[in-house]
Amino acid sequence: DTGVSQNPRHKITKRGQNVTFRCDPISEHNRLYWYRQTLGQGPEFLTYFQNEAQLEKSRLLSDRFSAERPKGSFSTLEIQRTEQGDSAMYLCASTEGADTQYFGPGTRLTVL
Amino acid sequence: EDQVTQSPEALRLQEGESSSLNCSYTVSGLRGLFWYRQDPGKGPEFLFTLYSAGEEKEKERLKATLTKKESFLHITAPKPEDSATYLCAVQALSGNTPLVFGKGTRLSVIA
Numbered sequence: 706d707t708g709v710s711q712n713p714r715h716k717i718t719k720r721g722q723n724v725t726f727r728c729d730p731i732s733e734h735n736r737l738y739w740y741r742q743t744l745g746q747g748p749e750f751l752t753y754f755q756n757e758a759q760l761e762k763s764r765l766l767s768d769r770f771s772a773e774r775p776k777g778s779f780s781t782l783e784i785q786r787t788e789q790g791d792s793a794m795y796l797c798a799s800t801e802g803a804d805t806q807y808f809g810p811g812t813r814l815t816v817l
Numbered sequence: 818e819d820q821v822t823q824s825p826e827a828l829r830l831q832e833g834e835s836s837s838l839n840c841s842y843t844v845s846g847l848r849g850l851f852w853y854r855q856d857p858g859k860g861p862e863f864l865f866t867l868y869s870a871g872e873e874k875e876k877e878r879l880k881a882t883l884t885k886k887e888s889f890l891h892i893t894a895p896k897p898e899d900s901a902t903y904l905c906a907v908q909a910l911s912g913n914t915p916l917v918f919g920k921g922t923r924l925s926v927i928a
Contacts, residue, residue: 709860748861807863
């Protein structure tokens, strides 16, 4: 069990550029969650997958955000036309069933 | 709407000075209450899950308790390495819902 991994760990981009993050969950975990965390706040839910199906999306997830989980394994989160307000830590968590969620180290996004 | 409020926002303790962190919650049927530890620049690290009022769990210097309205994280004789942000989160009964987090308590333990 190697834990949840996320890449890249840090991303600096200019406003208007597109960025993509990757999350590799704990093997055999069928549920995968994306959260966003800004300074001084707790993580906020963005979206989640059960296997390859995206079952719920938060109202925080604007049209510029899209997530996929092909074949129910790793997941990607893409942000198009980034804005300075997108600067945050993007966290991925995985779980088997409805059990405890285990988080990855996060991807820190800075939009200049 | 499910809600979690943590207090205090920040806590500074001398090494060995025991204290408690509070997590008050409102949820439409509680499936579980979770405590995580988060170090700066890292993802949350799981500590405890509590499922029903009266339940208690312990790990080293930490002990978590749960009532119908709040949870406490008791820290006994803390050490500097216990310095971190402690996050509380709830999950509603449906089980498919995401975690709803509080803003956390930033704990500093001074040697």
